[in-house]
Amino acid sequence: MQAWLRSGFRAGTALLLWCALAGAWAGSDLQVLNAATVTTTVAGRTQTEAVDLPYHWDRHQAAQPGVASFDLPFSLERQPDVPWGIYLARVGTSFSVELNGELVEANGSLAYSDGGDYAKIPRFIAVPARLLRPGDNLLRIRIRADTGRRAGLSAPVLGPASTVSADLFASAYAWRFSGSVLLAAFSLVVSVTAFALWLTQLDTSAADGRRREGVYLWAALAEFCWALRVADGAIANPPLPWVAWGVLMTACYSGWVVSAVLFCHHVAGWHRHASVRWMRWAMAVMFVGAVSSTWLSLARAEPQWLTGWLGFEIAGIAVYIGGFVLATVLRPNIARVLLSSVAVLTVLIGLRDWVVIRVSDSYGDTTWVRYTSVFFGIALLTIVVTRFRTASQQARELLATLTAKVADRERELAATYGRLERAAREQATALERQRILRDMHDGVGSHISAAIRQLQSGDAKPEELLRTLRDSLDQLKLSIDSIQLPPGDVGALLAALRYRLGSRFAASNIELQWAVDELSPVERLDAQAMRQLQFLLFEAISNVLQHAQATVLRIEAAMAGPALRLCVIDNGRGYDASSMPRAICERAAAIGAWLAVESRPGRTVVRLDID
Structure with missing residues (x-):
């Protein structure tokens, strides 16, 4: 079975390559170099053999790290009068390219392992016309391969620089590098949007009404993990050693899968059932299993651990998606139908990637799920925005009801406040009247009383009586002035x-x-x-x-x-x-x-x- 898969994918790869070159081949000098002599050094053992390209390092060398030198002879009828170019769909991990003994390109170190990964994006190498000569020429490509990094060499394509760049390299670079950057940016935007909604939206169905909407959180985590995973396609020099970085990337991939499943769980409404607990445990086991199998594969140079676990994971997800699709058929709605369609497509593409990338001998291919995942992101964003609009509409209706109640209450309070204000004014007037009377009694009244006593005694002198009365009058005037101070x-x-x-x-x-x-x-x-x-x-x-x-x-x-x-x-x-x-x-x-x-x-x- 495995031999059948290998031969079938080799034939398919060759057919795709020739189809890609068909439009550029006519009337041009393009050459595809798919026969080479390779000298490999693995674990101190060196051997030389003739091989057909593409060359999948992990398949030929059982995933052991090492170095290799590929000699690819070719001949020209005449020396070109324009610059040429070399297109490499995939090469590395680290590599150098020599043409007729002269170095024309080098990326990374061939002497040390665990360096940069330059096999992630296609390469275009400009070749001056002077380096090419009529008759026999030799292209030598040296690579250093690390375990599990998809090292190897695809069949080089040589020809006029303008043709190679425009017809082969530009589109491949756009898909694998520019596409990765754009997809990462898109997923990050969706993640930030969903996370912002999670911070601001509450689950109205919760008993206390204070729990946040979990659907937004799982959407944010899914897209954030996927943004990191896809961004790896544009990172040649990871900030962590390779084993740690490889484990992190698998954790991001598995985090995306787990969060997407739990997102589906919330969309289906199953998170309110007793099944949510075992579902979370199952997702935790899936996540831990993916991380553990990745570490075993990379640390022990045994890729079958990760290949086997990913197969098991895809099977488990397929069973869950089957149940989700069945629930959608029984109780359809727009969100479920949209999510079911995208989920089925994603599982099928994930199965294709697993077969091509992990099982077959195909080399130079890239994963398709990174592109189809944009449909999942769009579906996720659509569902999130739709739920947000529904929640906003409910909030507006509730706000309108509350506004009406508040308006009624404000009218009642205004009437009560008017009564209280009138009572306060009346009370203030009464207090002010009492104050004036008290001041007059204590001030003017006491002075008048003193004047009366002076008159009653018969001994009052006119000047003293006059002074007392003047004090009384002055105090009366000051009492009046005090009202306006x-x-x-x-x-x-x-x-x-x-x-x-x-x-x-x-x-x-x-x-x-x-x-x-x-x-x-x-x-x-x-x-x-x-x-x-x-x-x-x-x-x-x-x-x-x-x-x-x-x-x-x-x-x-x-x-x-x-x-x-x-x-x-x-x-x-x-x-x-x-x-x-x-x-x-x-x-x-x-x-x-x-x-x-x-x-x-x-x-x-x-x-x-x-x-």
Whole structure:
């Protein structure tokens, strides 16, 4: 069976190659060199033999690492007058190319293993016309082969550089290198999109409503793994040693398969059943088995471990996809039909790749699943976007319902707030009325009561009675002024005091010295605190007018850093500072100000500091 496969694929490869060259062969000097003499050195043993190309290293040398030198003679009727080129569908791992004894191309090291892998992309080697000669010519290609890296040599094609480059190399390079880069970029975009949806979308069917939608996560992981796996086709020098890098690439491939299966599981709705637990265990075994078999294949140079495991994996996936297709037939929907079609195609292409790449002696072929996987990516993206649109529509409907409920609630709250606001205004008016009455009782009322007592005693002197009544009138005016005082504006408060009491100073023959700087607003002094401060200052000034017998009254106000300092200074007879009126002390404490008094004959200072 294996011999039949090998011969069949050799014939198929030759047929495909001749078909590819048919259009370029007519009227050109293209030559296909498919007969060579190879000298190999493996495990210290050197041997020479004649071979037909392509040459699959792992098949001929049982996957053992080594080096080889291929001699490929060819003849020309005349020396070309234009540059020629050499097309190599696959060569390496590392290689060098010599033409008639002169080096024309080298990639990687032939002396050391575990270096770069230059067999991943097709090669075009320009050849100056001067290196070619009429008659016999010799093309020598040396390679170094590492285990499991698909080393070997495909049949070189020689001819005019323009023909070889345009007709053979350009399309092959576009498929194997540019295609790999574009596919990796596409998968990465799909992965980022799905991951962003996973971060923002919740599974509304979950009991707590807080679990994220798993379908988006598995889509993101599948495409991310595939982006890394396909990108390997454009990486000649991996950042890890070969065995570790080979294991990582297999892990990416297996991660793509596992995530894709679990994605299908979510699309089918089976993730809500009890089967999800054993399914996850099965996928974990598949992933670990692929990684382990890869390590065994590469570390022990026994590729049959990975070949066997991949065959088992494809069979298992095929059984699962069969069940998925059956479920789709029984309960079809757009997502299931689309995913089933792509899954069947992908499994068939994966089986083809396994036979061609892992089982047959074919060399120079590349995997097809990297290209068909784009259909899976498109299907995956379509399903993800469709589910997102459905979820968004449900969210919009829910939002509309919530908006209507919120609007009703806002109207209710607005009505309640209106009632509360009216009640608050009425309460504020009542409190303000009570405050005015209290101030009038404590201030104006006490002064009028004192005047009445003076009249009732019969001993009241007219000037004392007049002073008491004036104090009462001034306090009444200040009570009215306090209603309109801006909160925190101490400068306006002092200006009002100066305006109201200026005539009293003049009538009492007291010189007013005004030393008030520009003051910053004191934010913590609200309307109530401003009234307390106003009456505190009035009490201090009233004491000077009534008792101090002063001739000079000085008002100082300035900012001391962030604090405000107020001073009332007179040159009167002084008094016992410890007997400061209780009303002044209480008002200072009420506004949280620091009060200091010093008094002696000729100088009395009442200082107030407000932070």
